[in-house]
Amino acid sequence: MPKALPVIDTTAPICCAPVAAAPMSEADALEVALRLKALADPVRVRLISLLLAEGELCTCDLAPAVGVTEATVSHHLSVLKKSGLVSDGERRGMNVYYRAWPEALGALCRVIDPSCC
Amino acid sequence: MPKALPVIDTTAPICCAPVAAAPMSEADALEVALRLKALADPVRVRLISLLLAEGELCTCDLAPAVGVTEATVSHHLSVLKKSGLVSDGERRGMNVYYRAWPEALGALCRVIDPSCC
DNA sequence: CAGCATCTTTGACGTATGTCAAGAAGGTCG
């Protein structure tokens, strides 16, 4: 990606016509691509899956579950947070608990899927 | 990604339980991530969008439309083909025409979306 | 056949990304 790095608020809800409706503008394509990139990693897919299935987990639960360092989990969570796919951590006792945001995932799909929604 | 590069046939139709159903296995997560990665680029999003909207286009149409070299378009198309999102090129006259594969996009969404389909 | 147009491959370059170890913050509990 040797192009200028764009500054985009990926936390804001995605909002553009579906990919299949018409040739997508450069800006919209960038929005979509950034969110997809946030999910385009095996570890992050597993993190989201764990959070969706279990509801609420902390870093120390997630790290052993996906087999990486807690530092790495922390990094991935921050990527997912920046894309609005995961909630801000909520401190409770000595741990910080995270949640997935199913709506964000659904919104992304609605933009991508040519048939469904 | 300093891990071993996995060999996976991403052309085969994706086939695993939705992300939200249960904690996803490492292998399934990899499958999903690889396909997402294929789409997680602004140029490739626009290419898919163009192909979906216009139906059928050749490299020499696509290159100026997205603003990159034809060599680059060719590279992106091969990535999309490897992920089953775009059909093999079909030679006709002096051009090679490509098509998007909406079903592949839909299938990916069905795995990802926790609510919709 | 010779020349041309389109498309793909190769090589090279710079940037981005995923990972970890080590250290810094921030909060908890005795």
Place this chain on the structure above:
DNA sequence: CGACCTTCTTGACATACGTCAAAGATGCTG
């Protein structure tokens, strides 16, 4: 307060990725 635990940040490193120019393929056209 002071020892401790969990989480986040920083720095460093190797690999992957997007891009283009140039060269190679492949098929059309005069």
